[in-house]
Amino acid sequence: MTQDESPSRKGFFTDTSVCIGCKACEVACKEWNMVPEDGLDFLAMSFDNTGRLSADTWRHVAFIEQREPLGHQDSGVGRPAGEGPGPVNLGMPSFGLPGQRTGEHDEAEGGDFRWLMSSDVCKHCTSAACLDVCPTGALFRTEFDTVVVQEDICNGCGYCVPACPYGVIDRREVDGRAWKCTLCYDRLGAGMEPACAKACPTDSIQFGDVDELRERARKRVEDLHEAGVSSARLYGEDPDNGVDGTGAFFLLLDEPEVYGLPPDPVVTTRDLPSMWRHAGAAALVLLAGATAAFAGRRS
């Protein structure tokens, strides 16, 4: 394929400021990719009973409850005034015991409470540790600049699992192979958008060309800052970060670690040349030390 024909880099921009925590992305992902059930549990962690990304969870919606004076989230920020319908009550869960709510009060003050919801996914790093360390070549970079596991090659060595600085890829115990988000490689090939983005009712998950998404994300942060949401920040999009920029990046309303994301991940293979040098030096020291032990008087 020549340079001209190769498609542009594809990715996700997940704008968590409009996420409503419906988990449609989780469901759509499971349905489309036929990802097995991964335990129906109550984790006692807010409304999150999925827990984490794993071999059987390729989208994970995080729920965080915070007592913040700037409680209310206005999903209408950035929308041209007067156009289209106003905000719709989506029946979002609220703080407080059931039956003790006085609707008025909530409406008037907005409460000192806010929800953070965020749909996490594989970051499809520019410098992807999982891909670097894979000893079989099962993990590869597609023509869309995404990172995908070939399930007919993977021998389940499990090296990619601790290599991922985000805790995304994992080994499926029942079949012994590593699995993660493919950015719906099959759908992309057919010119369709990934299932999660398609299913997202608020466009919190946006799919497209990474260049364009970065532009859109920057604009969105500006709008939010202008509207007084000073906590809005982008996560992962910077091409100068530890993984040279992610293909799937996020607009967050708090520090990344609050969402379970590492604040400053660095691809582990960045230090690999130095690791090889140290290992080589150690090997030589071992050889030299043992040789020295044989030198001198025989006994």
Next chain:
Amino acid sequence: MTNPDKTGEGAGTAGREAITGATDVVSAEQRERHKDHPRRGRRGGRGRGEATRVPDADFRSYHGRPVLNQIVWEARDIGGYLFLGGLAGASSVLAAGAEHTGRPELARPLKYTALAAISGSTAALIHDLGRPERFLNMLRVFKPTSPMSMGSWILMGYGPLAGVAAVTAATGWFPRIGRAATIGAALTGPLVATYTAPLICDTAVPAWHEGYREMPFVFASSAASAAGGMGLIVAPTAQSRPARRVAVGGALIEVATSTYMERRMGLVGEPYEQGRAGKLTRAAKALTLAGAVGAVLGRRSRAVSAVSGAALLAGSALTRLGVFEAGVQSAADPKYTVVPQRRRLEERKRAAAKTG
């Protein structure tokens, strides 16, 4: 406003409980599971500089859950592999030295040791695969960015050499080929013993990655201590002098470098002192030092030498299991992922503020 996010800074791994509101109606078990995103204001009480051994555990996380996915390897398989690979590699080096200085009673058993250890370690590696029948896929590619790929090729080179060296030593067939294989195994053996350090350090596991400078030296010296210890067990005292030197030197360097590594790592070195990893690491050092002392004092007694050798072997195995376990513990606690990264970010911010 109330302060709902009280942080109970507890000792050990079970610290940091969430106390957000009605604690009385929440069972202890639920509270245990529902760990906290600790309170804000990380700046207060932050320790500066590398020397601090008291961790600054004031950090935020997602319900106390780990950032990383847990290592899927079995401690027995991969911890055992780290040990056996080291034993094999260093044994081949000693065997070649013994052969060339006319110590057949030391050379031959060490060649057998090398073959047995490398066979065992290969079996452990294959057993640990999710799809063992696909182990040959390891040889699909030659990939310097993957220590596991490079390791597969190193094993492919070393394994047959160690095998030929052992078989020719046992049968007396093809002595010239046997000598060549012995030298070949001695030259590739140190790679087998040390490449496993990049193997585990080339991950996001904090207690492994942060030690990548020292880990190869820990592994090399631990391998020397193990192979030397094996030499003390198998060879008569008249021929085991070089093995004794290697064993004692390896043991002392192992204890020194691993202690240095754990201290230099600061916060992420903590798992080497705590829990199961702490127990394994302490036992490893005690056995290794005891073995070294025994090897020196008991140099005229075959029995004392053999017991010392066994202590060194056990110490080397426990060192690797301790390293393995420390990695598991550091991956399980978000503290070791979040705190160093957060510090790095803030240092960068401070540096930028200074220059800008």
